[in-house]
Amino acid sequence: MPLLLVQNLSKGYRTPSGGGHRVIAIEAFALGAGEHMALRGESGSGKTTFLNLLAGILAPDAGSILLDGVDQAQLGEAARDRRRAETIGYIFQTFNLLQGHTVLENVELGMAFGRGVDRTYAESLLGRVGLSSRLHHFPRQLSSGQQQRVAVARALANRPRLVLADEPTGNLDRRNAREALALIREVCRESGAALLLVSHDEQVLAQFENVQDFAALNRVVSPEAAP
Numbered sequence: 001m002p003l004l005l006v007q008n009l010s011k012g013y014r015t016p017s018g019g020g021h022r023v024i025a026i027e028a029f030a031l032g033a034g035e036h037m038a039l040r041g042e043s044g045s046g047k048t049t050f051l052n053l054l055a056g057i058l059a060p061d062a063g064s065i066l067l068d069g070v071d072q073a074q075l076g077e078a079a080r081d082r083r084r085a086e087t088i089g090y091i092f093q094t095f096n097l098l099q100g101h102t103v104l105e106n107v108e109l110g111m112a113f114g115r116g117v118d119r120t121y122a123e124s125l126l127g128r129v130g131l132s133s134r135l136h137h138f139p140r141q142l143s144s145g146q147q148q149r150v151a152v153a154r155a156l157a158n159r160p161r162l163v164l165a166d167e168p169t170g171n172l173d174r175r176n177a178r179e180a181l182a183l184i185r186e187v188c189r190e191s192g193a194a195l196l197l198v199s200h201d202e203q204v205l206a207q208f209e210n211v212q213d214f215a216a217l218n219r220v221v222s223p224e225a226a227p
């Protein structure tokens with residue numbers, strides 16, 4: 001049984017006119033424990049929607065998402081939130097740090113919703129991403145590259161089995177993007193976490209051995225199909 005197993009997944013959004021438009025139609029998708037995979041997809045092709053479904057942030061219209069053999073869709077909201085915090089790390093394009101909290105607090109808050117605050121581990125993770133001297137800085141006092149490194153530490157804070165990365169280097173310059181990506185891959189490898197990254201950036205995709213085309217996976221045939 002793979003770490004992640006998706007079957008007959010379907011998701012659509014309501015349009016303002018009252019209709020619906022289907023964004024996700026994935027028959028089957030699997031990711032093994034510790035595996036690294038990148039999905040290549042155009043903007044608007046449903047990549048973020050897919051990751052949000054995997055994370056349990058969005059509920060599917062149909063289909064199953066088995067993470068470690070447990071179907072997310074069958075869990076209640078509270079159980080799903082807890083499970084997400086404990087098993088999934090999410091890295092966003094826009095970092096999504098809490099601006100009113102320090103670097104260390106951002107990582108500890110991630111822990112508070114998951115396996116519990118462990119300051120020693122939070123500090124060691126921040127050291128791992130090169131931010132030992134920035135623990136008490138606020139996000140706005142950091143460069144974009146440093147902010148994304150905080151987000152990487154936060155994503156790893158609960159020792160997740162799966163890390164989702166949504167265009168994680170989209171707001172970084174070339175050099176920082178390359179370094180951030182290498183760091184994400186290293187910390188995932190060190191902790192044994194599987195990594196699923198989505199991107200439209202060929203330079204990002206080129207750093208992965210395993211790259212799949214999202215369009216081949218996501219077979220949205222009729223845009224008028226209502227959810």
Ligand code: ADP
Nearest residue numbers: 013014023041042043044045046047048049050
């Ligand atoms: P990507 O991440 O590949 O750019 P998204 O998953 O963000 O794609 O979006 C896929 C499609 O779904 C787009 O056409 C987008 O406009 C639409 N969409 C995304 N989120 C919503 C939403 N909350 N409500 C309605 N439509 C949405």
Ligand code: MG
Nearest residue numbers: 047048049166
């Ligand atoms: Mg997106």
